[in-house]
Amino acid sequence: MSHAASVHSLWTMSAAAPQKIPAPHIEYAQLSPTLIVLGAAVLGILVEAFLPRRVRYHAQLLLSCIALAAAFAAVVALAAGGYATGKAHAAAMGAVAVDGPALFLQGTILLVSLVAVFTFAERRLDPAAHGRPVDSFAAQGAAVPGGKAEQAAVKAGFTTTEVFPLVLFAVGGMLVFPAADDLLTLFVALEVFSLPLYVLCALARRKRLLSQESAVKYFLLGAFSSAFLLFGVALLYGYAGTVTYSGIADVVNGSVRMLDPALAATTGNDALLLIGGALVLMGLLFKVGAVPFHMWTPDVYQGAPTPVTGFMAAATKVAGFGALLRLLYVVLPGLRWDWRPVMWGVAIITMLVGAIVAVTQTDVKRLLAYSSIAHAGFILAGVIATTPDGVSSVLFYLGAYSFVTLGAFSVVTLVRDAGGEATHLSKWAGLGRRSPLVAATFAVFLLAFAGIPLTSGFAGKFAVFKAAAQGGAGALVVVGVVSSAIAAFFYIRVIVLMFFSEPKAEGPTVAVPSPLTSTAIAIGVAVTLVLGVAPQYFLDLAGQAGVFVR
């Protein structure tokens, strides 16, 4: 080697002394939650490639659960090590923030995903096909619905165990999304968690045409919105000359003087800032399902396999609001007199449209979708507060809401008829007479959605509205309370339907789940009640975690 180099140097020489490119300094330990999850996802792909079909399901389930639990342990260790408060900083050359909000949201996402994986793995709800247990996912995603290939796949007892690595990849992206500290990381994380979700939506075992249609809609609209986000990133880069959050914030605040007058045409041009900021916000509001970017929500929630819907409704919202908070509080606080009126409008129409349109729904999954839109509006009210209380109340609300919504969708998987899940509301009539336990559990979740005291929904709504009122958004609180009242109407209507109407003779049956789904629902109920009865510890936790690093 050295010999060859010396011979080579006889007739060539470098024009200038080679410049040394400094190797990036990556703090692997502080990024370990994300790295564990993504590493396990890659291992999951290898499991798909090399293990025989009969052991894949158990191997994947074990791998996913261990990875998510280990990543959660890593998050707790980082928080205990002081990274949530004193030692908070931007890791990986300023690309990923390790601070209170990031760790709190990562912990929430990991716990929710762990519970969601339980519902993904459920195999007792559908009747066994040819003597083999099946889950909620298509035997073979690529086979044409009703075609010969699908029949053969069902007969051979195939199951799509690829869903587990897909979930892990999505979780990996979601962990980075609220922690992203520059716009490029934000965009890449957005795509990393969106692409697996598009695929997961297309994989339902029953009603496959609906499922595929929801995937196409989600994909086309999602790609459209991420293109807007990317153009916004380009304009912000043009505005500030950098994509790091702190760099842009400095230019927004005017603490950087432009040295080169030739650049004044683009750098520091407010039109670039305003349009770019608006486009990035648009991309993020699409992901959290805020009106007027909510059109995909009901269709995708209805068509996707219900475990995926639950996962998406819970975890995507947490990740999306985390990124939104960081963008508004770290990058654009100097611009808050411009974005606050816009966000006021978005929050008001989101709350009202979500609550009012939900009243007319007849499908329980669509009902929950519109309810999630209304909740996005409530959370936005806390985002608008622009106070430390605003951040912590949003963090608490996200933690509380995600477990309620995951539990509610898990209950939806249990109520079934011959065609799979019976999601039409008329079929839920009299469910309380037929299976009181399931109906009572669903009622608990609905009461939490409605924000009745002693449930987590009340504690969350109270915290968010209090922060909004203190942040000078009193009118927003009034709209929020009014739309909560409208929303309470249809939640209570479902409860009345379940308990006070006669069950129909040909009504649906309630499947007896395996311990997996039972655990998921039990955790949902437990979190809902604990956060409702004794929220103080968790409010304090969110309060301590409510400071962003810059």
Next chain:
Amino acid sequence: MNPVNYLYLAALLFTIGAAGVLIRRNAIVIFMCVELMLNACNLAFVTFSRLHGNLDGQIIAFFTMVVAAAEVVVGLAIIVTIFRSRHSASVDDAGLLKL
């Protein structure tokens, strides 16, 4: 030539792509319009990179290309699947999920 003209071109391409997404009915064509929007972003990144005299924008353009390639993989798979089950890639035919 004034590099700012490339920014106008990027904005124009982006608008053409966005209009195409809204107007066209074939899922594949819509998807191509999304790709056009991403490429418009790339042009903007590279132009700004030139204007600012730093390399960030050019690096980001590479990331965008990789992301766009990954999106093509997933997107075409989904569109081909729905085409095989319905024998149509028109988004107007996909109307089972309605209020």
